[in-house]
Amino acid sequence: MKNLITIQQAVENFKVLIESSIIDGGVEGKQAMIRSSKPINNIHELVKAELIRNGVEKDRIHPPLGQTKPELKLAGFIKQKFQDVCVEPKGYEPQSEALTEGILLEATDHYGKAYTERTISINIRSQISSLAKNFDTLYERTIAEAQNLHVRCAKMVLGEVYMIAVPEYDSEAMKTQDVKFLDKKSAVEKYIKSFSAINNRQSIEKEEYKYERVCLLIVDFKQDPVKIYNTDEELKKAKLLPEDSTSSIKNLNWESFIPTMLNTYQARFGT
Numbered sequence: 001m002k003n004l005i006t007i008q009q010a011v012e013n014f015k016v017l018i019e020s021s022i023i024d025g026g027v028e029g030k031q032a033m034i035r036s037s038k039p040i041n042n043i044h045e046l047v048k049a050e051l052i053r054n055g056v057e058k059d060r061i062h063p064p065l066g067q068t069k070p071e072l073k074l075a076g077f078i079k080q081k082f083q084d085v086c087v088e089p090k091g092y093e094p095q096s097e098a099l100t101e102g103i104l105l106e107a108t109d110h111y112g113k114a115y116t117e118r119t120i121s122i123n124i125r126s127q128i129s130s131l132a133k134n135f136d137t138l139y140e141r142t143i144a145e146a147q148n149l150h151v152r153c154a155k156m157v158l159g160e161v162y163m164i165a166v167p168e169y170d171s172e173a174m175k176t177q178d179v180k181f182l183d184k185k186s187a188v189e190k191y192i193k194s195f196s197a198i199n200n201r202q203s204i205e206k207e208e209y210k211y212e213r214v215c216l217l218i219v220d221f222k223q224d225p226v227k228i229y230n231t232d233e234e235l236k237k238a239k240l241l242p243e244d245s246t247s248s249i250k251n252l253n254w255e256s257f258i259p260t261m262l263n264t265y266q267a268r269f270g271t
Contacts, residue, residue: 004049007254010042011219011226017042018128018169018221019179026177041068043124043161043217047085050258062086074116075109076148077102089118089269102152117153118269120261128165128221131186139194143209146198150208157265158201159257163217164191166229166240181222188240191216192247200251204268212264215257216249230255 005013021033033039048065052058058065062072062085071082095112099105109116123145127138146158166186173180201210218235220227230253235241 004052005042005045006049007046007228008225010046011221011228013042014039014126015221015226022169022174022179023177027171027174029177030174037068040124040126043126043163044068044085047122047124047161047258051085051087054258054262056087056262057090060088060090062088072111072119072121074111074119074121074149075099075104075107075152077151078104078144078148080104080107080109081145081148083121084124085122087120089115092118113153116149117156120157120159120265121149122159122161122261124161124163126163126165129169129171131164131166131168131191135187135190135194143198146201146211147209150201150210154204154208155268157212157261157268159213159215159261160195160211161215161217161257162191162195163219164188165221166218167220167222169221185240188218188235189242189245189247191218192241192249192252195252196247213257213260214252215254216252217254218249228254 017033017039018030021029025032045066048061051061052065063069071084072086072088073080073082092115094110094115096108096110097112099107099109125142142160142162149156149158164186166188167181167183168186170180170182195214195216198210199214201207201212218229218240220229229235229238229240229249232241232248232250235249236243236245241247
């Protein structure tokens with residue numbers, strides 16, 4: 001399929017939207033832009049495009065390519081939540097049913113467990129400033145999202161794309177409508193260690209808090225063109241990882257993200 005967005009186009013578009021909003025409106029402008037979801041929607045479209053490039057029929061992707069709605073609101077053990085990007089299962093139709101356990105007892109699941117468990121769900125998040133702030137809360141939330149669905153649907157294939165800006169945008173400079181970056185080194189190794197700990201779920205009988213695949217998208221928006229880090233060597237050369245670090249982005253990079261998820265799905269459910 002032609003004209004599918006590439007990863008480079010997605011991050012370049014993200015940069016233009018964020019930086020133009022800072023120049024036009026400072027902190028408030030940036031916050032309004034983020035609330036509009038326009039920047040992060042580029043990463044949503046990238047995920048959809050990569051699914052299609054890897055053979056997924058575009059009609060099975062929700063929301064459809066180029067659209068932000070409708071999202072699938074899937075029911076887990078604790079809550080029902082709209083998912084960013086889903087691939088619906090082939091040969092299964094939604095079957096409304098009443099939930100029989102958890103705090104959603106007697107609530108209506110409009111899709112049913114069989115359909116939900118065979119749906120691939122990928123959620124997308126980003127952090128472009130204050131990477132250390134509220135890290136624990138954001139990380140715990142990420143774990144809870146996987147646990148919510150896996151406790152009810154143990155075989156479900158889940159993915160997470162988490163993009164961080166390295167170096168971070170300077171929040172203080174935004175107050176005067178300036179686009180600047182902090183000189184300090186961000187906690188890249190901490191992010192790699194943390195997301196590696198919830199990556200690559202193999203067993204369907206345990207580790208509900210893990211994802212079948214996480215992509216930690218480490219992006220340098222200061223460079224032109226925007227730099228995407230894909231290897232440990234690149235990170236070490238940029239002094240974002242210590243030379244003697246045992247942490248690795250190999251199993252968190254973009255290139256293998258979608259193929260790994262689809263391979264896991266095939267192993268559990270067939271093609």
